[in-house]
Amino acid sequence: MTQGINQSRRNLFSRRKTNVIRPPWSKDEQTFTDNCTRCDKCINACDTQIIKRGEGGFPEIDFSQDECTFCKQCVEVCPEPVFDTSATLPWNIVASIKDNCLTEKGVWCQSCKDACDPRAISFTMAVGQVPKPRIDTEACTGCGACVSPCPSDAITLMP
Missing domain, CATH: 3.30.70 (Alpha-Beta Plaits)
Known part of the structure; x- marks a missing residue:
């Protein structure tokens, strides 16, 4: 206790x-x-x-x-020592797709893919189903461009 x-x-x-x-x-x-x-x-x-x-x-x-x-x-x-510009990557976050993605409900949506400049989001085709999103974590920069266009708020960024 x-x-x-x-x-x-x-x-x-x-x-x-x-x-x-x-x-x-x-x-x-x-x-x-x-x-x-x-x-x-x-x-x-x-x-x-x-x-x-x-x-x-x-x-x-x-x-x-x-x-x-x-x-x-x-x-x-910034005048304070809060940033490390010697780091090769700006941060260690990548996009992740939650279960409330419209594709899980059978709705064809690729708004996240269209917004992704590094083309880290692709869609896998399957017979009789809408394409499902897949994130290439090696290509994802964590820029967040895919977050705001998502109509179901299904994309989050995390370490």
Whole structure:
């Protein structure tokens, strides 16, 4: 019982929110939240306006309206040591398709494929069924271009 209470207290004060996506090239969550002053410079610099104020005022990515173009404007404008530009990849996230995809209901939809510039989303044909989406995780950049066009909100980005 005591262990459960201690765990609850720890979670109460924890800054970690597991489903949060920080701007590209962000350092680990602990370093990011320790050094970010929540000045909003990255939010204002974002060309596609996908960086929003999240929980605690920290910047996080919202792909519901647009995608990340990896322009690095958020990185360049930030005065704090929260980004690692030496990293080869901007982040370690890829698209994932949930069970509520329209193709699971027999509806022909390929809006995610049409929005995907790196062509990481393809559709597998099957006799008597609508084509089913497949994501090539090696080709997916995690840009989020496939998220907003999806009419059933079936695409999420995750590590």
